[in-house]
Amino acid sequence: MKKLLRFFVYVKPCVKQLVWAIIFGALFGACSGFGMPVIFDKVLRQIFMDQSTTPHTVGYIIGVAMLLPTIFALRAIFGYLSGYLMTFSSLEVLRRMKKDIFKRIQSYPVAFFENFNSGDLLTRLTNDTASVQSILLSFSSEIFRQPLQVVGAVSFLLFLCFTKGQVVVLLIFFAAVPFCILPVQMIRKNMKRFAGKAQWGLSNMAQIFSENLDAVHEVRVFNLQDSQIKKFSEVNDSIKWYSLKMAKYELMQQPFMEFLAASMVSVTFVYAYFSGIDFPTFSSIGIALYFTIDPIKRIIRMSTDFIKTMPLVERISEILDYTSTVPEPENPVEIGRIRGELEFRDVNFAYKDRVVMKNANIVIPAGTSCALVGESGAGKSTFAKLAMRLYDPLSGSVKIDGIDLKDIRIKDFISNIGSVPQYPVLFNDTVYNNIAIAKENATKEEVYQAAELAYAHDFIKELDNGYDTLVGERGDRLSGGQKQRIALARVFLKNPPFIVLDEATSALDVNSEAFIQKAVDKLMHERTMLIIAHRFSTIRNVKKIIVFHDGEIVDFGTHDELIVRCQHYKHLYNQQLSKMGTK
Ligand SMILES: Nc1ncnc2c1ncn2[C@@H]1O[C@H](COP(=O)(O)OP(=O)(O)OP(=O)(O)O)[C@@H](O)[C@H]1O
Numbered sequence: 290m291k292k293l294l295r296f297f298v299y300v301k302p303c304v305k306q307l308v309w310a311i312i313f314g315a316l317f318g319a320c321s322g323f324g325m326p327v328i329f330d331k332v333l334r335q336i337f338m339d340q341s342t343t344p345h346t347v348g349y350i351i352g353v354a355m356l357l358p359t360i361f362a363l364r365a366i367f368g369y370l371s372g373y374l375m376t377f378s379s380l381e382v383l384r385r386m387k388k389d390i391f392k393r394i395q396s397y398p399v400a401f402f403e404n405f406n407s408g409d410l411l412t413r414l415t416n417d418t419a420s421v422q423s424i425l426l427s428f429s430s431e432i433f434r435q436p437l438q439v440v441g442a443v444s445f446l447l448f449l450c451f452t453k454g455q456v457v458v459l460l461i462f463f464a465a466v467p468f469c470i471l472p473v474q475m476i477r478k479n480m481k482r483f484a485g486k487a488q489w490g491l492s493n494m495a496q497i498f499s500e501n502l503d504a505v506h507e508v509r510v511f512n513l514q515d516s517q518i519k520k521f522s523e524v525n526d527s528i529k530w531y532s533l534k535m536a537k538y539e540l541m542q543q544p545f546m547e548f549l550a551a552s553m554v555s556v557t558f559v560y561a562y563f564s565g566i567d568f569p570t571f572s573s574i575g576i577a578l579y580f581t582i583d584p585i586k587r588i589i590r591m592s593t594d595f596i597k598t599m600p601l602v603e604r605i606s607e608i609l610d611y612t613s614t615v616p617e618p619e620n621p622v623e624i625g626r627i628r629g630e631l632e633f634r635d636v637n638f639a640y641k642d643r644v645v646m647k648n649a650n651i652v653i654p655a656g657t658s659c660a661l662v663g664e665s666g667a668g669k670s671t672f673a674k675l676a677m678r679l680y681d682p683l684s685g686s687v688k689i690d691g692i693d694l695k696d697i698r699i700k701d702f703i704s705n706i707g708s709v710p711q712y713p714v715l716f717n718d719t720v721y722n723n724i725a726i727a728k729e730n731a732t733k734e735e736v737y738q739a740a741e742l743a744y745a746h747d748f749i750k751e752l753d754n755g756y757d758t759l760v761g762e763r764g765d766r767l768s769g770g771q772k773q774r775i776a777l778a779r780v781f782l783k784n785p786p787f788i789v790l791d792e793a794t795s796a797l798d799v800n801s802e803a804f805i806q807k808a809v810d811k812l813m814h815e816r817t818m819l820i821i822a823h824r825f826s827t828i829r830n831v832k833k834i835i836v837f838h839d840g841e842i843v844d845f846g847t848h849d850e851l852i853v854r855c856q857h858y859k860h861l862y863n864q865q866l867s868k869m870g871t872k
Pocket residue numbers: 403640641645663664665666667668669670671672
């Protein structure tokens with residue numbers, strides 16, 4: 290319950306509408322619970338049991354009969370207004386909740402995405418929020434409306450009790466209350482068990498589906514269709530199974546309540562016969578009982594919905610409560626454009642338990658291009674990620690221009706960095722827009738010039754619609770080399786003093802490779818640059834080389850220095866050469 294309360298911040302901005310919705314809801318409740326039995330009693334009494342000697346005029350009878358549609362009309366108007374305002378607030382709450390979650394996700398570091406997979410996040414953002422919103426709103430509206438209806442109906446019964454001495458009717462009603470509570474307890478216990486499981490199933494299914502879409506190629510070339518279908522079916526079946534289990538308990542409550550209501554009515558019949566109760570009193574009691582039972586039924590249904598929603602509330606809370614592993618500084622140091630001197634001092638780092646960076650110490654002077662070399666898994670990418678503050682070290686510090694990265698606002702630091710990942714991702718947009726994202730308000734000339742510097746201009750010109758060509762989802766309509774050149778154009782456009790480049794390991798076409806090399810050489814000029822090097826040509830052109838082995842920096846120097854003094858480098862270098870030879 291406490292967890293649900295936090296979501297009421299989303300309700301706050303539409304509190305006015307909500308209050309009106311509740312007021313109309315309360316009026317609706319009062320019309321139903323109290324108004325209807327009273328009117329029925331009045332109308333039936335006038336029509337069937339009037340003792341006066343002079344007959345009523347037609348107009349009077351019509352007037353009395355009209356009371357009935359009037360109360361129904363009032364009830365309908367209040368119900369409609371309350372329903373509309375509730376829906377309005379409900380949609381607003383959902384909009385705010387989604388926006389907040391999405392906004393928070395944007396601020397989370399890379400480490401967050403290692404804990405949650407994309408399908409799961411998607412389910413939380415769409416499905417879970419919708420369910421929480423619906424329970425939140427039905428809770429807000431029904432919490433006043435239904436109890437008021439019960440209060441109205443019970444007041445009517447009390448009124449009868451005092452004016453006509455019908456105490457027994459009240460007793461029948463109270464005797465039934467424990468019977469309402471018992472099934473709720475049983476249903477509650479059982480549903481709780483299955484609700485969470487069904488929800489995990491749904492999010493698992495979303496994950497399998499999204500993975501399947503990401504791996505369209507692999508599924509086809511490795512003939513994985515059958516195993517994918519099997520994996521999907523297992524989760525799909527389990528969802529059905531748990532939902533069915535839930536339904537089993539959920540569906541029990543309705544007939545049970547109806548049976549209870551019918552029993553109450555039959556007891557009232559027996560009582561009515563022996564006590565000589567008159568027809569109008571009897572029918573208005575019937576209506577009052579109906580309007581007592583019906584809201585109780587709804588309240589119970591709401592409480593079961595509530596149970597179903599609790600696991601979702603927890604799932605959303607997990608996202609909202611995530612504490613960033615890369616927090617913003619409390620007293621940030623203002624930086625403008627950095628010079629780019631990078632320093633690692635006694636840096637240790639582990640992804641989970643396994644230490645993958647041990648006691649790294651290095652100072653890279655501003656404007657130095659560095660190649661990071663080492664066998665696979667040696668820690669090159671980890672070093673680059675720490676330098677970009679995608680992660681914080683376990684101990685020690687990473688500094689830029691002598692300032693600890695933890696003391697710089699993340700946004701300020703990132704605005705100084707350019708990064709070309711191994712496999713750049715393009716947005717499903719035009720080539721032009723894909724380059725222009727690198728700089729706010731970039732002019733056309735700047736974008737074209739950046740593309741030229743990255744040797745992308747010529748191939749872009751040859752595309753069907755030139756710069757206006759749509760690149761397809763993730764840029765699938767372009768080749769690997771073309772995507773890399775667009776990523777390089779982004780860096781030229783941003784023109785940052787510090788660049789991290791992860792070279793593509795897969796072989797690019799010779800043409801692309803030569804162009805990319807030339808573009809990278811141009812970028813190196815006067816910039817601090819970390820290049821995770823997979824190619825001999827890159828190693829040859831950089832000023833310095835950092836040699837990694839098993840999570841440690843084993844040496845740092847120029848190629849000529851290292852080839853003489855570093856056995857490990859010599860080994861790696863010869864390996865590279867022989868690879869080149871076999872090509
Ligand atoms: N997100 C992660 N979670 C857990 N362990 C990781 C993660 N990323 C890397 N590792 C581990 O950290 C170690 C260093 O990985 P890193 O990616 O830095 O190697 P690398 O030198 O870049 O290798 P490669 O040349 O193959 O890219 C490896 O043993 C790897 O298994």
